[in-house]
Amino acid sequence: xxxxxxxxxxxxxxxxxxxxxxxxxxxxxxxxxxxxxxxxxxxxxxxxxxxxxxxxxxxxxxxxxxxxxxxxxxxxxxxxxxxxxxxxxxxxxxxxxxxxxxxxxxxxxxxxxxxxxxxxxxxxxxxxxxxxxxxxxxxxxxxxxxxxxxxxxxxxxxxxxxxxxxxxxxxxxxxxxxxxxxxxxxxxxxxxxxxxxxxxxxxxxxxxxxxxxxxxxxxxxxxxxxxxxxxxxxxxxxxxxxxxxxxxxxxxxxxxxxxxxxxxxxxxxxxxxxxxxxxxxxxxxxxxxxxxxxxxxxxxxxxxxxxxxxxxxxxxxxxxxxxxxxxxxxxxxxxxxxxxxxxxxxxxxxxxxxxxxxxxxxxxxxxxxxxxxxxxxxxxxxxxxxxxxxxxxxxxxxxxxxx
Numbered sequence: 001x002x003x004x005x006x007x008x009x010x011x012x013x014x015x016x017x018x019x020x021x022x023x024x025x026x027x028x029x030x031x032x033x034x035x036x037x038x039x040x041x042x043x044x045x046x047x048x049x050x051x052x053x054x055x056x057x058x059x060x061x062x063x064x065x066x067x068x069x070x071x072x073x074x075x076x077x078x079x080x081x082x083x084x085x086x087x088x089x090x091x092x093x094x095x096x097x098x099x100x101x102x103x104x105x106x107x108x109x110x111x112x113x114x115x116x117x118x119x120x121x122x123x124x125x126x127x128x129x130x131x132x133x134x135x136x137x138x139x140x141x142x143x144x145x146x147x148x149x150x151x152x153x154x155x156x157x158x159x160x161x162x163x164x165x166x167x168x169x170x171x172x173x174x175x176x177x178x179x180x181x182x183x184x185x186x187x188x189x190x191x192x193x194x195x196x197x198x199x200x201x202x203x204x205x206x207x208x209x210x211x212x213x214x215x216x217x218x219x220x221x222x223x224x225x226x227x228x229x230x231x232x233x234x235x236x237x238x239x240x241x242x243x244x245x246x247x248x249x250x251x252x253x254x255x256x257x258x259x260x261x262x263x264x265x266x267x268x269x270x271x272x273x274x275x276x277x278x279x280x281x282x283x284x285x286x287x288x289x290x291x292x293x294x295x296x297x298x299x300x301x302x303x304x305x306x307x308x309x310x311x312x313x314x315x316x317x318x319x320x321x322x323x324x325x326x327x328x329x330x331x332x333x334x335x336x337x338x339x340x341x342x343x344x345x346x347x348x349x350x351x352x353x354x355x356x357x358x359x360x361x362x363x364x365x366x367x368x369x370x371x372x373x374x375x376x377x378x379x380x381x382x383x384x385x386x387x388x389x390x391x392x393x394x395x396x397x398x399x400x401x402x403x
Contacts, residue, residue, distance in 0.1 A: 004083050010073050013050050014039060021091040022070050023063035027051045030066050033091070034128070037063075041129035061133075063094075095124055095131060100138040107143070114147060118160040125167050132168055141170050145178050148189040159201040162193055166204040176215050187212055187220070194231045203244035206235050210251040222259035229255075229268030236277060242286070249289035256296045263302050271297055271306040271313075278316045287324050291317070291331035298338040308339065308348060318357035322367060330373045333364060333380070340380045349384055353393040362398040378403045 012019050012032035021033040027048040031039075039045050046055050070091075077087045107117035121140060124131050135141075144165040151157035170178070178186040190212065194205040213221060235248040252270065255261050265271075274290045281287045294317065297303035307313040314336075321332035336357060339348065352358050364377040381388065382403050388394065389402055 004080055004085065007076065009069070010076065012036075018088075019069070019073060020088045022066040022073070024066050025063065026055065026059040027053050030069060033063060033094075037128050037130045041133055061130075065091075094128075095134060097134055097138050100124070100135060100140065104138060104140065104143050107147075114151075114157055115160070118147070118157065118164065121164050122160065125164055135168060136170075136174070141165065141168060141174050141178070142181075142184070144168075145181075145184045145186050145189065148193070149185050152189065152192050155197065155201075158189075158193060159197055162190075162197070162201055162204045162208070166208060170211070172211075172215050175211050179212055179216060179220070187216075191228060191231070194235075195227075199238065199240050202235060202238075203240040203247075206232070206240075206244050206251065207247040210247045210254065213251060213254045218258060221255060222261070224255055224261065224264070226264040226268045229261075229265045229270050233269055233273040237273060242283065245286060246289065249286065249293060252293050253289065253296065256293065262297050262300045265297055266300070266302045266306050271303060272310060275307065275310050275313050275316055278320065279312075284325055284328075287320060288327045288331070291320060291328050291335070295331045295334045295338070298335050301342070304339055304343040307335070308343060314339070314348075314351055314357055315355040318352075318355055318360050321360050322363060322369070326370050326373070329364065330370055330376075333361070333373050333376050336361065337376050337380055340383055344384065346387075349387045353388060353391050356393075358388050358391070359394050359398055362394060362401050365401045365403070366398070 006018060009030075010018055012035045013029065014031060014035045017032065017035070019030075019032040022030050023033045023036065024030045025036070025048050027050070029048055029050045031049075036049075039049055040055075040060055046060065047053060048055060070088075074088055074090075077085050081087065103117055103120060107114045121135065121144075125135060144161045147161040148158045148165070151161070175186075178184055187209070190205045190209045193201050194209065197205060229252070232248045232252050236245055239245065252265070256265060271294065274294055278287065278290055281290065294303075294307065298307060307317075317332050317335050321329045336352075340352075358381070361377045361381055365374055365381075385402070389399075394402070
């Protein structure tokens with residue numbers, strides 16, 4: 001291809017690649033359909049890339065096929081076949097809103113056609129960003145949420161629906177509408193899949209629940225049950241995917257500040273699971289999220305007690321300080337501060353010495369770390385200086401930094 005002189009008007013102005021499906025905007029500029037749809041829908045632009053002219057909503061949904069140019073490109077490909085140029089096949093006509101509405105209405109009217117409808121919707125959603133917008137405007141998001149709710153005992157239907165819904169990536173407004181529509185029972189349906197679905201479906205449910213709780217009102221956040229924390233931890237333990245793990249941790253952090261959720265989290269085994277997972281975690285952001293979660297939970301007495309009941313709780317938190325990132329170090333020191341302020345007894349203070357937590361706090365004062373983190377470490381060391389300052393457990397070089 002590099003050795004062939006490609007006519008410039010055969011190339012897409014955005015990518016300078018040979019156009020496969022040329023379409024013309026209302027501005028008169030022709031682009032390859034895939035490239036201009038990515039510009040308009042994936043990157044959410046509303047201007048013509050060449051003229052910079054603002055496009056109306058009707059322009060965005062009215063890309064006119066340039067049949068003459070497409071035939072010229074196909075002829076050129078045929079003439080240059082001996083150079084290894086493959087003929088570009090005639091593109092399929094893009095699906096429109098009317099076709100999708102007909103598909104959805106048939107599935108609503110004839111339940112036996114639902115699975116076939118979902119198969120077609122899956123194919124449509126993976127074809128292009130334009131198709132996703134078309135599905136949204138036809139009410140596919142509400143249809144999929146209702147399909148989940150009405151087919152909780154049919155894994156094939158509910159799991160097909162949640163996969164399509166996830167890849168549609170509904171907007172905040174759509175998610176709010178689903179949550180507030182009592183007939184859809186969106187959060188309950190997601191939790192059902194989270195609990196009983198396949199690995200992949202549980203991953204989708206976790207990510208959608210995160211989106212849902214991010215736009216939920218305080219009453220919905222306060223009223224969550226202990227079981228949701230158990231299921232969030234199961235997603236982490238099963239290591240469904242890194243994306244699902246991060247979503248599970250962000251969902252946890254979204255829920256913890258509200259009402260009695262920290263206590264529910266403790267009862268749901270969150271502290272023990274996070275401590276165990278911290279031993280092997282290698283991804284920086286995942287480690288930070290785990291420590292942020294433990295820090296929040298240690299804001300209640302039950303959380304601190306659970307961390308101290310784990311034989312390696314203090315040790316693993318101490319180990320992560322100065323080894324991961326400034327964020328992880330700050331959260332680790334905050335956890336130590338909560339323990340030392342509200343749950344310190346003779347056993348705890350001596351354990352902190354023996355696992356190296358006190359030495360690590362002294363080291364925090366010596367290295368280039370966050371100012372607030374240093375101040376917090378200094379306060380902890382001052383608070384229990386009568387127990388720690390003359391201990392042989394602290395290396396001599398670190399004693400000089402003891403406040």
